[in-house]
Amino acid sequence: MRRPMIFISHSSANNAAAIRIRDWLISEGWGPGQIFLDLENINPGERWRQALDNRAANCEGVIACLSDEWISSPECNNEYSTARALGKPTFPVIVSPLTKAIPRYITDVQFANLSDTAASIDGFTKLKAGLVAQRIAPEFFPWPPQSNPQRAPYRGFSALDIEDAGIFFARDGAIARGMDAMRRIADGAAERMLVILGASGAGKSSFLRAGLLARMKRDTARFVALPPVRPERAALTGPRGLFAAAGIAGGTVSDLAAAFDQMRKEAHARLCALAGLDPAAQPPPRIVIAIDQMEELFNPDNTEGPEALSLIAGVLAQDPLCLAVATIRSDAYERVQNAPELTAIARQLFDLDRLGPDAFRAAIEGPAKLTQPPLKIEPELTDRIVKDLAGRDSLPLLAFVMQRLYDLRTDRGALTLADYIDKDRLGGVEGAIKGAVAVALEGLKAEGAKPEDLLEKLRWIFLPALVRLPDSSAKPQRRVARLDRFTPEQQDLVKRLADQRLLAIGDGVVDGEPAITVEIAHEDILRLWLDLQKWIEGERENLLLLETVETAATGWADHGHTRDWIAHSGERLARARSLATHKIGAYRLSEIQTAYLSACAAAQRLRAWRIAGAVAAVPIAVGLAYAAYEGFIAIRSEYLQRQAIDRYEGHRLTAEAVSQLEPGQTFQECAANSADCPVMVVLPSGSFMMGSPASDDSADNLERPQREVNTLRFAVGKFEVTWEEWITCVNAGGCNRYRRAHESQRYDGRYPVFNIDWYDAQDYAAWISRMTGAKYRLLTEAEWEFSARAVTRVEAEYTAYSWGNSIPECDPTSDRGAQFVDCSDPAGPMEVGTFIPNAFGLHDLHGNILEWVQDCIGIYGQAANDGSAAETANCSRRVLRGGSWDSNHQDIRSADRYQNPPDMRFITIGFRLARTL
Structure with missing residues (x-):
């Protein structure tokens, strides 16, 4: 059972008293690892800063050992002031007789006297009562819950709820910082809403529920935390909508404010009665509106979303004792920024950081220790799962893997590596979802149904009922559907998938009517189930x-x-x-x-x-x-x-034609050999090692760690986009942000277009997409390196360039020819296709012109291994690949990475297109 961490602030002159307090805490049930006590005579002022920067940032309370030496110490006083400023509960205890006046900023807190043997018994009793009153006590949080003693310790794709706080490991530091932020807002800060940002798979819902709300519900003196709102398709009237959370059937801002005021008064009266406090002296608690997956408020099929936003904003503006906390995907936060209803509501952003290996270990091993009897986990199993999850940053995926392993274990008292790697049982991380689907279909296969027929039936359950694509640049998202819209046969499949926790069935509201609803259990399934990915792309x-x-x-x-x-x-x-x-x-x-x-x-x-x-x-x-x-x-x-797109009529590829394209085949979705669109080359699906190994002395840390990436089939421009192709877009009104800045033979015809920023490249891709009706886009960084390396197997030998490790030459007839800085005659880019293509049939991936890709620079190690782009909500620097005519030979290697602000134009920067197949 985990304990809150306690920081003991003391003067070195009172080490013995501090040790006595520490030993007492241990005797009362706090674990030694949850108590921070510095006995090494480190500078006290630095001690608190180190604690905040490292483990002690997890502390939930500070015990201040008051003595003449403590009062005289600026560092100790600074520790106490810092703790109060960060919203930490503080507990002053007198550890030696005082001759100096207690600072005024401490006099508003009750003291415990531990200065002599007679007083210490009562003093320790008072200290414990104070800690318990702040819910910093060893009995929190128990597991399993008393109300559900058989509850499984691993919850799969389902978000951990408030009752699961005892098994929510891996986020202790973030929880402490989140609670500090909520206390600061509750105590009068300008912000009224805490917005928790994180990528899909970061575990935002569990963090909100099992992390913050569980702790706010025990801090009854400060918070009245409402049940979390889940907007789905009925943000107001749904069973998890705003009105249900407020306990009213409906109404206006005033109705909400009145309901919240009544809740607040009742909570305040209960607290004062139980603790024997003077109601007039005790400030009232703050109502906390919690919104889980706030991006759902902006979905077009959530017709109640705009009104819910207006009501939330209205009650926050009207009631100063009302706060909000919300989770939202980082890539959707722009919608919050642009929502007129929220313009006047000051917000504090909270980034839910990427998890490291130690956090994954805690999430694997922590819950097992709390089962009765404790569940043994082989160390080799933990090591293997942590290795397999490297770079994925998906806490829900880990929970699903652990839940499957827990359900399928052969040894009821242990989780083993053998079960994990056994393809007939789990098959590792990659096999977890695929295996769950197989189990769901087992009975139907036994009855004679063909696997391919069952998969086709699953396809039309997920599409389009359970999946939505907000726009061309967004990743697929979940959609809530009515169960009764499916046929009886489909409903049977839905229930089988729900039994395997791949779908979630519940009560909800769709299009204003109560209904039994179904949705994909977690968005990670959209990213990790390959069959579903293929269906969505199709x-x-x-x-x-x-x-x-x-x-x-x-x-x-x-x-x-x-x-x-x-x-x-x-x-x-x-x-x-x-x-x-x-x-x-x-x-x-x-x-x-x-x-x-x-x-x-x-x-x-x-x-x-x-x-x-x-x-x-x-x-x-x-x-x-x-x-x-x-x-x-x-x-x-x-x-x-x-009607401009009519000129492309007859040249667009049908879905059937796309499905028949072979690797290496070229095509144009416009008149052949025209400048209306680029020539595209079909690339196969494949796997490769992305980045540079430690043995490559030319590489830097931006290219590491090396990792395996799997790409789906796609098409890529045979050449960099040329000036004549760019001007076609300009003349058609599709590329109006930039035309061209110079006039010379190098800026015409088949030379690569340059002086292009990232947004210009997006304009061109969007215009070609409109003209052809197909999905043209920038390459992702992984797709670009796959294209440059021109290998399809992980086992392929690492080479710096597509041709090998030999230094490039300026000779167009050489199989290692490239236009780079050594080619001073002429200086500048060459016509596209001047040099020999690589094994995929692509030209000029090394040198000539730097090429924009979709990714942000800062999160290379966090990118998924499926070849998708790594992006953040506020991306200040985008990646460029391939080097240019002005680059040295080390900087045109396949793994080399450049970075620039997306609005930067320069004479060495252009782009190349990809097409989704």
Whole structure:
């Protein structure tokens, strides 16, 4: 059982008294590892700073050993002041007779007297009572819960709840900092909301519930923590919505404020009665609104989201004794920043940091020690799991692996490495999800169902009901669906998957109606189940299109169904309307969305009639004809812009054609050999070792640690994007941020475009995507290095360049030719394709022009091993790869990394495109 950590502040002259307090704490049940006591005569002022920077940041309370020496010590006084400023509860105890006056800032706290034997018995009793009153006591948090003694110690993808606080390991330091922040806000800071940011898989929900809320619920003098709000698709009226948390059926800001005021008064009265406190002297507690997965408030199918935001913001503004704490994915925080309802609410951000190996070890071994009897874990098992999770930063995935291992264990008293690596039982981290799916389907397979048929049925359970793509740059997200929208056969599969904890079934509200709901248990499943990844990629364009229709239809309905809110026409409208005959649209398109598409079609017919009328009026008379012609041109201009993608008609690849593309095959989704779009090369799926080994003296730490990466099949530009391709986008109005700054032969035709910033490259990718209807984008950093190395096996020998380790040459006929700084004649980039391609058929990955990729520079070691981009919410520096004509030979290696602000343009910077297949 874990204990809160206690810091003992004392003067070295009182070491004996401090030791006496420490020994008493141990005799009362606190573990030695939870007590910080410095007896080494380190500078006391530094002692507290070290504690905060290291283990003692976890402390939840400070015992101050008052003596004449303590009072005279600036360092000891500073320790105490620092503790109070950080919101730490403080417990002054007198350890020797005082002749000096106690500082005024301590006199508002009750003292315990330990200065003589007679007084110490009462003094220790008083100290313990004070610690218990602040819930800094050894009996917190018990496991298993008394209400559920059979509760499993590993919870899988389900978030740990308040009753699981006893088994929430790995986040002690973050919990202490989070509670310090909440106490500071409760004590009058300007901020009214703590926003917990973290990547998917960081364990934000468990941190909120088992970490912060569990501790706020025991600090009844300061907090009244409401049940956490989970917005889902009904942020107000759902069983986990705002009204349920407030204990009311519905209402306004005033109704919420009144309910909160009543809660506060009742909690205050209970506390004072139990502790014998004077209600007039005891400040009232703060109401805490907790919002788990706040990004769901902004989903288009959460029609109650905007009103919930307004109510939360309104009650925070109206009630100074009301606070909020929320979790949100880092990549979604921009929505909070842009929400007009929250403009006036000051927020404090709290980053939930990446977990290290020691934290994973604690999460593996800690819960096992609390089972009755304790569960033995082989040290080799812990080492192997920590190794397998390196770079993944996924606490829920670890919990799922441990839950599966716990359920499948052959030795009821131990978790073993043999069970973990046995492919018929678990199959390691990679096999955990796949194995759970297999178990869910076992019964149906035994009845004769073919595995491929079952997977196809699963595909149309997850798509589109349980998955959404907010926009082209976002990762897939979970979606809540009604269970009764599935067929009986599908419902059986859903329940089988729920039994394996891959799906979650519960009570909820969908489209304003109570319903039994189903959702994917955790977003890690979207990232780690390869079959689901393939299904999503196969339907990516339809899912994105569906999202645009849902968003546009909501805006159209909210603004009185006016033509000003019609956003679909031409090819985009045709594709949107075709969704109705596709499984994706047949399930998801609502009556409002169908009516919106009909309105779009009607508006398009009206525009066509107007154009036809303008054409017919041309021959009437010279004066009238000219006026009619001018009107025709204005209308025609808008019409042609909307129809610009027609020139790509007939060149787009169908889904069937894409599925038949072979590695090494080239294609263009525009007229052959034209500058309307890049030439693309199909790359195979494969695995490789990304980064540089320790043996490469040319490498720096930015290229380490080396790690295995697996990539799916995709296409990549055969060449860097050229000036003629860029100008095509400029002339079509798709790339307006930047045209070109110079004129010379090097800035035309088949030379690579440069002076391009990261946003320019995104504009071009978005424009090509609109023209072709396909998903064009920047390469991820892992995809770029895979393309440069041109190997598909992890076992492949490491080489600095795609051709080997030999220094590059300036000779275009050499198999190791590249344009770099040694090639001074001419100085500058060469036409794309001047040098021999690599084994994948790609040109100029070494030198010529630096190429932007999607990733942020700062989190190389945190990137997933599936080839996806590593990004943060506020990315200040993006990665560039490949070096340029101005780089030395070490800086054009396959693993070399550059970094620049995304808005930086320079004569050595350009880009290359990828296409999702």
